[in-house]
Amino acid sequence: MTDIRKVTVLGAGVLGSQIAFQTAFKGFDVTSYDIDDKALDSARGRFAGLVDTYRHEVPGADDGSAAATLDRLALTSDLEAAVADADLVIEAVPEILSLKQDMYRRIGSAAPERTIFATNSSTLLPSDLADATGRPDRFLALHFANRVWRFNTAEVMGTERTDPEVYRKVVDFATAIGMVPIELHKEKAGYVLNSLLVPFLNSAAALAAGGYAEPADVDKTWKIATGAPLGPFQIFDIIGLTTPYNIMAHGDAGAQKLAAWLKENYLDKGKLGIASGEGFYRYTD
Amino acid sequence: MTDIRKVTVLGAGVLGSQIAFQTAFKGFDVTSYDIDDKALDSARGRFAGLVDTYRHEVPGADDGSAAATLDRLALTSDLEAAVADADLVIEAVPEILSLKQDMYRRIGSAAPERTIFATNSSTLLPSDLADATGRPDRFLALHFANRVWRFNTAEVMGTERTDPEVYRKVVDFATAIGMVPIELHKEKAGYVLNSLLVPFLNSAAALAAGGYAEPADVDKTWKIATGAPLGPFQIFDIIGLTTPYNIMAHGDAGAQKLAAWLKENYLDKGKLGIASGEGFYRYTD
Numbered sequence: 001m002t003d004i005r006k007v008t009v010l011g012a013g014v015l016g017s018q019i020a021f022q023t024a025f026k027g028f029d030v031t032s033y034d035i036d037d038k039a040l041d042s043a044r045g046r047f048a049g050l051v052d053t054y055r056h057e058v059p060g061a062d063d064g065s066a067a068a069t070l071d072r073l074a075l076t077s078d079l080e081a082a083v084a085d086a087d088l089v090i091e092a093v094p095e096i097l098s099l100k101q102d103m104y105r106r107i108g109s110a111a112p113e114r115t116i117f118a119t120n121s122s123t124l125l126p127s128d129l130a131d132a133t134g135r136p137d138r139f140l141a142l143h144f145a146n147r148v149w150r151f152n153t154a155e156v157m158g159t160e161r162t163d164p165e166v167y168r169k170v171v172d173f174a175t176a177i178g179m180v181p182i183e184l185h186k187e188k189a190g191y192v193l194n195s196l197l198v199p200f201l202n203s204a205a206a207l208a209a210g211g212y213a214e215p216a217d218v219d220k221t222w223k224i225a226t227g228a229p230l231g232p233f234q235i236f237d238i239i240g241l242t243t244p245y246n247i248m249a250h251g252d253a254g255a256q257k258l259a260a261w262l263k264e265n266y267l268d269k270g271k272l273g274i275a276s277g278e279g280f281y282r283y284t285d
Numbered sequence: 286m287t288d289i290r291k292v293t294v295l296g297a298g299v300l301g302s303q304i305a306f307q308t309a310f311k312g313f314d315v316t317s318y319d320i321d322d323k324a325l326d327s328a329r330g331r332f333a334g335l336v337d338t339y340r341h342e343v344p345g346a347d348d349g350s351a352a353a354t355l356d357r358l359a360l361t362s363d364l365e366a367a368v369a370d371a372d373l374v375i376e377a378v379p380e381i382l383s384l385k386q387d388m389y390r391r392i393g394s395a396a397p398e399r400t401i402f403a404t405n406s407s408t409l410l411p412s413d414l415a416d417a418t419g420r421p422d423r424f425l426a427l428h429f430a431n432r433v434w435r436f437n438t439a440e441v442m443g444t445e446r447t448d449p450e451v452y453r454k455v456v457d458f459a460t461a462i463g464m465v466p467i468e469l470h471k472e473k474a475g476y477v478l479n480s481l482l483v484p485f486l487n488s489a490a491a492l493a494a495g496g497y498a499e500p501a502d503v504d505k506t507w508k509i510a511t512g513a514p515l516g517p518f519q520i521f522d523i524i525g526l527t528t529p530y531n532i533m534a535h536g537d538a539g540a541q542k543l544a545a546w547l548k549e550n551y552l553d554k555g556k557l558g559i560a561s562g563e564g565f566y567r568y569t570d
Contacts, residue, residue: 153509188497192506199484212473221477224438228513
């Protein structure tokens with residue numbers, strides 16, 4: 001159960017549009033904000049695409065409920081109006097600290113006192129943003145994974161200043177929109193998933209970069225040993241190599257060497273993963 | 286195809302007996318060596334158990350072929366006789382450097398020139414043992430995983446002195462006994478599997494030990510995100526917590542802290558994993 005009814009999602013990019021759509025799909029009134037008419041036009045395209053995706057990929061969503069989701073989705077480029085009556089604001093704007101801080105300052109004044117703010121930031125900690133919100137007790141992170149209808153974890157992470165009741169409300173909200181809430185008890189860069197995935201992918205990359213074993217053999221080993229459907233290099237290709245590269249490039253000396261290897265042998269050759277047709281494997285679709 | 290016909294397995298413990306049984310099951314003549322009559326009696330018990338396991342778990346092995354495997358398995362406690370006509374010796378004795386070196390010195394004199402030696406050592410590098418064999422060109426590592434009939438990777442890892450033709454023969458042999466050979470191009474502590482598994486399990490342990498998230502939530506996250514059937518803490522429980530503890534205790538400062546946490550909260554309370562009825566989860570069977 002949740003007493004959150006009206007949800008505003010700031011940013012209608014890949015993940016912002018998914019969060020907005022999933023929330024509306026589950027019956028909430030959602031306002032999707034982006035910066036100007038051009039961005040909103042893109043957002044309309046994304047939402048139309050999501051109707052189609054849900055119809056095909058979400059069980060039961062071909063009964064008209066995917067299309068009807070659009071009726072609960074309002075789009076606007078007026079930030080103050082977007083948050084003026086929101087119970088919850090989920091922020092999914094680009095990962096630039098000053099941009100997010102400015103936005104929190106603006107909505108901090110414009111939103112009612114009751115409004116909870118949640119950031120979907122992958123790379124910033126909520127404590128980096130808490131002061132800018134002007135309501136650190138009603139602020140926390142709610143972190144989604146790409147393709148939210150399928151990879152439906154929602155990592156919930158507060159700061160030391162987050163009101164436990166607010167935390168609990170957001171956990172309940174995550175459940176209400178069909179997510180599996182993953183509760184973090186304190187702040188951790190990378191949350192749970194990237195805290196596992198980054199060292200896992202780095203260790204795989206180190207085997208290939210060091211010339212110890214071929215990616216396909218590394219994948220085979222992992223799959224046989226753990227029963228997993230995907231080995232680390234298949235996961236690299238699904239994620240796309242650019243994001244792991246950026247994380248490695250900002251890591252320690254060992255990680256930076258892996259980044260250089262990834263750049264030279266893959267990124268610079270246009271091998272970016274499944275989306276580019278080739279990464280560690282070739283794809284012919 | 287392989288021209289290896291006669292195989293001797295040194296050590297009839299958990300893994301040695303599995304390697305010997307699997308090799309005989311696939312039609313090879315196998316000599317299983319262990320140190321004395323008492324050890325050989327244990328080995329007989331293990332082999333009888335494996336007949337039963339194969340009957341139930343290996344497709345097609347309930348046609349009498351599991352039982353018939355025993356006809357191709359000879360047991361002996363005479364080391365020199367055990368290797369006197371072997372094409373391949375697979376060593377799976379306890380992980381004590383001096384013990385292994387002594388054994389290699391003895392079989393180095395007793396085995397014919399043609400015999401290939403392979404160590405199943407998990408923790409030593411083959412180059413630690415190569416000199417003791419007296420035949421470094423015909424020596425390499427062939428590393429199996431527990432429950433070889435199911436987790437059928439065989440990691441093949443030579444030293445700089447291993448003859449490539451010998452390496453190739455052992456790869457072919459691994460295939461011939463139903464393993465998936467995983468070829469390492471150079472020496473790597475932990476081979477492929479543990480090079481992935483150790484940082485993966487350590488990063489999971491760090492999340493729980495640091496109080497960031499509960500083991501069950503960590504597992505849930507991994508399973509949803511990657512489609513894997515098992516999360517890291519379920520894998521801990523299957524492996525048993527003692528081996529990861531030993532690896533952590535020999536690791537860097539961070540790993541040693543995790544070892545201390547594992548000891549205090551789990552090992553010291555008798556929570557050793559599935560085998561003890563409880564680890565990170567409780568088991569009621």
